[in-house]
Amino acid sequence: MNEIILTNNSKVNDKYKSKFEIEFIEKSGYLNILFEARNMIYQGYRLLTHPMSSSLKPNQTKFRSIILQKNQNNLDTESILMIERAIESAEKFLKFKKTPDWDEKILDDFRTVDMSIIEGVLNRISFFIN
Template identity: 50%
Template sequence: MKNILITNNPKVFEENKDKMEIIYSNEYSYLDILYMTRDKIHNGYRLLTHPLSGSIKPNETPYKSTIVIKEEQNLDLNSLDVIEKSIETASKFLKTKKTPKWTNKILEDFQVIDFSLIESAIESIYQFKKC
């Protein structure tokens, strides 16, 4: 079993880069992260975290982090269902209004919150095994 963290959040990357496999670029958009997560699911990975974590809207925060795990089985239909609905919801928000160009201070705040959300999952995932 192999977990992969997919993120565009530099804080999540910095804090986890020595602990687990990460796909990271600060150039990725919120939707890019969801699309890459979907592609992994098509390749036999299963979702471990909900892609719409947090109540901050997809056209508000630019940051997103997800975790998937490689499984023996083929396509995980539950994961596919969740990611497709998440992409649909995020796209709906971004179509109405694009994410504003935030100041660096606000971007840091969004990073801290996205980090807190994914850390709550990482803590649950790894409570009985090391990263």
Template identity: 45%
Template sequence: MVIITNNPMVKENITKKCIFFKDKTYVEVLKECRKLIHEGYELLSHPLYGSVKPNETPFRSVIMKEGKALDLNSVTLIEEAINTAEKFQGNKNTPNWPEKILDDFRVIDYDIFDNTLKRIQYI
């Protein structure tokens, strides 16, 4: 299992998994996932999970696993996610939030990520 994230809270709290922490934007994290998908990885979590819009939060964490071949479902999901995120960013960029609001977004991303990780491990 591999985790791609730009959320420092995920990096700090998840120590037993392979984490690729990227100091990148929301869309750039999705594009990193796309690169891995084209190398044979598969999405385990939806790249747009949660109800926070891609232009509201700067944080995204995605769970993936190594696959055996190009997974077309993952390709479709990540391309749609990138297009959606870029469309939202094109309409209105992510605000320059104060640190307290950024902390809230870190917690939201971490909480959704952690719950998703727990569900995946029980499947």
């Protein structure tokens, strides 16, 4: 299996850990997930999902899940450019306004939104990665 789900979302981890390789970074923030995705890209992975998919801003939610694929070729320059732009954008949002300290009910809602985004992607691309 060449695909990996990078996430800080316990719901994504719990649902997909038996079906996919998961890099679960618990208690990590949105920006840290982007940094880890960048590290993985420089280690030979490429993005299968956009690192900032959804209308939720980095200063609204703490949860982010990204699907990457081991790239057998050289570094994927498109993925590098995309993740660098995402990091730059996230840093601007977080500089403008920090993510609130949401209560657990709202955090759970954000986990659910992030999981539904990944589910939608997995449903669309599953025939490519099986």
